[in-house]
Amino acid sequence: MTAAPGTLAGTTIGVVGAGMIGAALAYTCARAGADVVLFARTHDGARRGKSYATRREERALRAGTTSEAVSQALLDRIRPTTRTEDLAQAALVVEAVAENVAVKQQVLRAVESVTAPDAVLASTTSTLPITTIGSALARPERFVGMHFFSPVDRMTLVETVVGARTAESTLAGALAYARLLGKTPIMVRDSRGFFTSRVMERYLDEAMIAVGEGIDPGVVERAATDAGYPVPPLQLLDEISLTLNRDVQCENRIAVEDAGGTWHGTRADRVRARMIDDHDRGGRSVGRGFYDYDADGARIGLWPGLRESFGPVKQIPIDDMRDRLLFVEVVEALRCLAEGVVASAADADSGSVLGIGFPAHTGGVVSFARAYPGGIDGFTARAHELADRYGDRFLPPEPGPQFNEQPEWP
Numbered sequence: 539m540t541a542a543p544g545t546l547a548g549t550t551i552g553v554v555g556a557g558m559i560g561a562a563l564a565y566t567c568a569r570a571g572a573d574v575v576l577f578a579r580t581h582d583g584a585r586r587g588k589s590y591a592t593r594r595e596e597r598a599l600r601a602g603t604t605s606e607a608v609s610q611a612l613l614d615r616i617r618p619t620t621r622t623e624d625l626a627q628a629a630l631v632v633e634a635v636a637e638n639v640a641v642k643q644q645v646l647r648a649v650e651s652v653t654a655p656d657a658v659l660a661s662t663t664s665t666l667p668i669t670t671i672g673s674a675l676a677r678p679e680r681f682v683g684m685h686f687f688s689p690v691d692r693m694t695l696v697e698t699v700v701g702a703r704t705a706e707s708t709l710a711g712a713l714a715y716a717r718l719l720g721k722t723p724i725m726v727r728d729s730r731g732f733f734t735s736r737v738m739e740r741y742l743d744e745a746m747i748a749v750g751e752g753i754d755p756g757v758v759e760r761a762a763t764d765a766g767y768p769v770p771p772l773q774l775l776d777e778i779s780l781t782l783n784r785d786v787q788c789e790n791r792i793a794v795e796d797a798g799g800t801w802h803g804t805r806a807d808r809v810r811a812r813m814i815d816d817h818d819r820g821g822r823s824v825g826r827g828f829y830d831y832d833a834d835g836a837r838i839g840l841w842p843g844l845r846e847s848f849g850p851v852k853q854i855p856i857d858d859m860r861d862r863l864l865f866v867e868v869v870e871a872l873r874c875l876a877e878g879v880v881a882s883a884a885d886a887d888s889g890s891v892l893g894i895g896f897p898a899h900t901g902g903v904v905s906f907a908r909a910y911p912g913g914i915d916g917f918t919a920r921a922h923e924l925a926d927r928y929g930d931r932f933l934p935p936e937p938g939p940q941f942n943e944q945p946e947w948p
């Protein structure tokens with residue numbers, strides 16, 4: 539859904555960080571009528587960030603979906619800057635810098651020092667706890683997570699993350715801004731990985747675990763396609779990059795151990811490490827990952843050496859491989875509901891379909907479990923069957939209120 543032009547007219551929104559997420563977010567805000575201050579450390583970086591909007595508008599002009607006057611007015615609403623004080627009039631400032639707690643805290647402290655006390659400050663982080671980031675702020679009650687999905691101007695979901703000190707008025711403001719941007723917000727409680735990243739990580743890990751078992755990677759990809767996933771997992775890992783995927787895992791491990799816990803890795807870690815360290819195959823960005831790519835970056839096919847690198851060869855029914863990918867996500871989503879990480883079954887369904895590509899025809903992760911042949915009992919029986927064959931990660935939480943609609947919170 540696209541916001542109607544002018545819905546945010548007269549509102550100034552700051553975007554800090556002009557990389558892929560920040561640039562597309564600035565364009566999205568301007569398209570909804572807001573005046574946008576796009577901040578970057580360098581003038582070149584800020585200008586490059588605005589060029590995303592220029593390219594998108596040039597495409598719209600060629601397609602005849604806009605006019606010269608409307609397009610120019612939109613571009614005029616985006617002001618690149620390297621001056622933090624230019625963010626002073628912003629009612630909402632969204633930080634979109636590197637996934638590092640210290641970096642985000644430094645940036646947000648600088649933003650907080652120049653913005654009004656009632657301004658909403660938000661982070662686009664996909665995994666880092668909002669409470670931890672906000673602990674460095676003088677006004678943590680005005681801070682919230684707004685996890686936009688890439689590409690921001692096309693993906694509708696916003697995962698709205700409530701920190702331990704986020705005020706209800708701040709949450710209400712973030713939800714309102716998301717809707718005015720034409721987005722569908724869901725509410726999640728603060729925890730590492732939140733909801734969508736936590737659930738999707740299980741999908742990606744399961745594919746790597748299967749490869750490490752010796753299952754033909756072509757079978758893994760075909761099982762995902764047959765299930766209705768828009769992007770099969772090994773292809774998606776290449777797009778994300780295995781190195782970034784490992785960086786996220788490292789951040790998770792550090793956080794768990796710093797909190798006094800014990801990190802429990804998975805067999806996916808071995809596959810990821812061997813791909814990066816032994817074979818120098820980090821993903822599409824470096825031209826080689828689970829797939830091979832030509833000189834222009836076009837995908838050629840699965841790397842022929844993949845089958846020989848892991849094994850011995852193991853064959854399983856493709857129905858089992860399909861259900862492994864589906865059930866591992868559904869079970870994790872049900873855990874999130876049981877733990878109160880996501881506000882409702884409806885939000886879990888919306889988040890899984892709109893944010894991480896769970897097969898849309900199912901209606902989402904909770905709807906999948908409810909509609910499974912035999913209902914919840916049938917789903918639970920199949921989950922136990924998968925657990926007996928492939929591991930306890932498929933064991934679901936006990937059937938309870940997470941299978942039913944819950945009131946939204948707070």
